[in-house]
Amino acid sequence: MTDITFAVLGTGGIGRRTLEVSQHTDGLVPVAACDRNGIAVDHDGLDVDELLEATEGNIAGDGRGETGSSDAATDGGVAASSGVKQTGDDAGIVASAQGEPTETPIDDVIAESDAIDAVLIALPNLEHDFIPRVADRFVEADYSGVLVDVLKRSRVIGMLDEREEAFEDAGITFVCGAGATPGFLTGTAALAAQSFVEVQEVDIWWGVGLKSGYEDNRGTVREDIAHLDGYDIETARSLSETEIEEIIDEHDGVLEFQDMEHADDVLLERAGVCDADDVTVGGVLDVRSDEKPTTTTVSVTGTTFDGETATNTFQLDDDTSMAANVNGPALGYMKAGVMRHRVGDDGVYGPTELLPRF
Numbered sequence: 001m002t003d004i005t006f007a008v009l010g011t012g013g014i015g016r017r018t019l020e021v022s023q024h025t026d027g028l029v030p031v032a033a034c035d036r037n038g039i040a041v042d043h044d045g046l047d048v049d050e051l052l053e054a055t056e057g058n059i060a061g062d063g064r065g066e067t068g069s070s071d072a073a074t075d076g077g078v079a080a081s082s083g084v085k086q087t088g089d090d091a092g093i094v095a096s097a098q099g100e101p102t103e104t105p106i107d108d109v110i111a112e113s114d115a116i117d118a119v120l121i122a123l124p125n126l127e128h129d130f131i132p133r134v135a136d137r138f139v140e141a142d143y144s145g146v147l148v149d150v151l152k153r154s155r156v157i158g159m160l161d162e163r164e165e166a167f168e169d170a171g172i173t174f175v176c177g178a179g180a181t182p183g184f185l186t187g188t189a190a191l192a193a194q195s196f197v198e199v200q201e202v203d204i205w206w207g208v209g210l211k212s213g214y215e216d217n218r219g220t221v222r223e224d225i226a227h228l229d230g231y232d233i234e235t236a237r238s239l240s241e242t243e244i245e246e247i248i249d250e251h252d253g254v255l256e257f258q259d260m261e262h263a264d265d266v267l268l269e270r271a272g273v274c275d276a277d278d279v280t281v282g283g284v285l286d287v288r289s290d291e292k293p294t295t296t297t298v299s300v301t302g303t304t305f306d307g308e309t310a311t312n313t314f315q316l317d318d319d320t321s322m323a324a325n326v327n328g329p330a331l332g333y334m335k336a337g338v339m340r341h342r343v344g345d346d347g348v349y350g351p352t353e354l355l356p357r358f
Contacts, residue, residue: 002027003027003028003029004027004028004029004117004118004334004335004338005029005030005031005043005115005116005117005118006022006028006029006030006031006116006117006118006119006120006334007030007031007032007033007034007109007112007113007116007118007119007120008030008032008033008034008119008120008122009034009105009106009109009119009120009121009122009123009134010034010035010121010122010123010124011033011034011035011055011092011093011122012035012122012216012217012218012219012220013213013216013217013219013220013323014122014150014179014217014220014326014327014330015033015035015120015122016052016055016216017213017216017323017326017327018030018120018122018327018330018331019033019046019048019051019052020048020052020323020327021323021324021327021328021331022048022331023048025328025331027335028331028334028335029045030045030046030048031043031044031045031046031112031115031116032046032109032112032116033046033051033093034093034102034105034106034108034109035092035093035105036092036105037090037091037092037093037094037101037102037105038092038093038094038096038099038100038101038102038105039093039099039100039102039105039108039109040093040096040098040099040100041098041100041108041109041112042098043112043115046098047098050096050097050098051093051096051098051099054095054096054097054099055092055093055095055096106134106137107137110137110138110141110143111141113138113141113143113145116145117145117146117338117341118145118146118147118148118334118337118338119138119145119146119147119148120148120149120150120330120334121134121135121147121148121149122149122150124219124223127233127237128153128155128156128159128233129156129159131149131151131156131160132156132159132160132163135147135160135163135167135172135174136163136166138170138172139163139166139167139170139172142170143170143172144170144171144172145171145172145173145338145341146172146173146174146175146334146337146338146340146341147172147173147174147175148174148175148178148330148333148334148337149174149175149176149177149178150177150178150179150180150183150326150330151176151177151182151263152177152181152182152223152260152261152262152263153233153261153262153263154261154262154263154265154266154276155261156176156263157176157177157263157266157267157270157350158266160174160176160348161348163348164347164348167346167347167348168346168347170346171341171346172341172346173337173338173340173341173345173346173347173349174347174348174349175333175334175336175337175349175350175351175354176263176267176348176349176350177263177264177267177350177351178329178330178333178334178337178351178356179325179326179327179329179330180206180296180322180325180326180329181204181206181262181264181281181283182262182263182264182267182350182351183326183329183330183333183351184325184326184328184329184351184356185204185206185264185296185298185314186263186264186267186268186350186351186352187329187351187352187354187355187356188298188314189202189204189264189268189273189279189298189300189352190268190271190273190351190352192298192300192312192313192314193273193274193300193302193312195300195302195304195310195312196300196302196303196304196310197302197303197304197305198302198303199273199274199278199300199301199302200274200278200301200302200303200309201274201278201279201280201299201300201301201302202264202268202273202274202278202279202280202298202299202300202301203279203280203297203298203299203301204262204264204279204280204281204282204283204297204298204299205281205282205283205294205296205297205299206281206282206283206284206294206296207283207284207285207286207292207293207294207295207296207318208283208284208285208286208292208293208322209286209289209290209291209292209293209322210285210286210287210290210322211286211287211288211289211290212290213321213322213323214287217322218241218244221244221248221255221285221287222236222237222239222244223236224255224257224285225239225244225247225255227257227260227261228247228255228257248287248288252288253286253287253288253289254284254285254286254288254293255284255285255286255287256282256283256284256285257282257283257284257285258282259280259281259282260281260282260283262281264279264281265277265279265281267350267351267352268352270350270352271350271352271353273352283296291318292318295315295316295318296315296316296325297313297314297315297316298313298314298315299311299312299313299314300312300313329351329356331356332356332357332358333351333354333356335356335357336354336355336356336357337349337354339357340354
């Protein structure tokens with residue numbers, strides 16, 4: 001398999017870790033990255049170490065997912081004042097020797113996309129139609145290649161499915177929900193379901209310790225807060241950094257989520273595994289400890305061909321980090337998506353329809 005060149009839209013926690021993990025993944029060459037303030041492009045391969053060092057604790061964007069302008073922030077927020085190297089127009093990628101300032105970062109990546117096999121969209125999801133609208137811009141630019149996201153919200157899948165014909169006409173293979181959950185754990189549930197002729201229930205319960213990555217992942221935390229009782233996408237999006245800190249203090253740094261709107265449900269239904277109503281997703285996030293507050297587990301209960309009821313259970317080791325479980329699978333799904341695209345299989349695919357490539 002020839003090398004896959006790829007770009008990352010957004011250099012918050014997910015985007016940064018994707019670049020980092022790609023250095024340990026054969027056959028992947030990161031050639032472009034962008035944030036709100038700038039873009040870095042090198043078709044021979046970015047100097048990832050320099051880029052990450054220059055932007056550590058130095059993320060462009062305010063973390064609110066404010067996407068009303070033509071180009072968005074990263075998936076992270078402004079780091080605490082003690083960690084910020086630059087602020088304002090000098091924050092983020094433009095602090096790197098490889099970075100160039102721009103007011104149109106996404107458009108600038110699209111302008112380079114003829115030489116880019118795949119694009120990971122690691123931008124805020126605090127507007128339901130934001131990622132689909134970003135995809136529209138690649139369609140309008142006649143991009144032919146692979147788009148990958150790690151979105152969470154169930155309702156976004158339908159918006160992407162509505163665009164499937166446009167993706168096929170453009171020659172785009174879109175791999176949606178390709179992180180940990182949805183993504184890695186969705187695919188695991190689909191495999192575990194093969195023991196049964198009827199699946200009665202799928203339960204996904206995740207645990208994440210985020211202390212060392214909190215500054216890079218404030219956008220992700222904001223999205224998760226939208227799942228707490230009394231909050232939704234709109235209220236979470238309007239929260240200030242101070243208000244987020246107050247919510248975290250109220251919960252002693254540990255946020256527990258029940259019955260989240262996670263795309264695992266519609267993706268498993270889409271693949272014929274079970275009804276979306278039979279899928280539950282919840283978890284625990286600790287932003288003050290690197291230790292996982294609970295073990296990540298997938299449980300699939302069903303009836304076998306011989307009438308037995310049983311539960312297949314899969315657990316992730318507590319020592320595998322969020323970055324390992326999100327970005328590793330995202331890159332694996334990217335590889336699988338490129339292989340589909342290279343044989344002409346374009347359209348929209350969920351993680352249950354593709355197995356990630358090592």
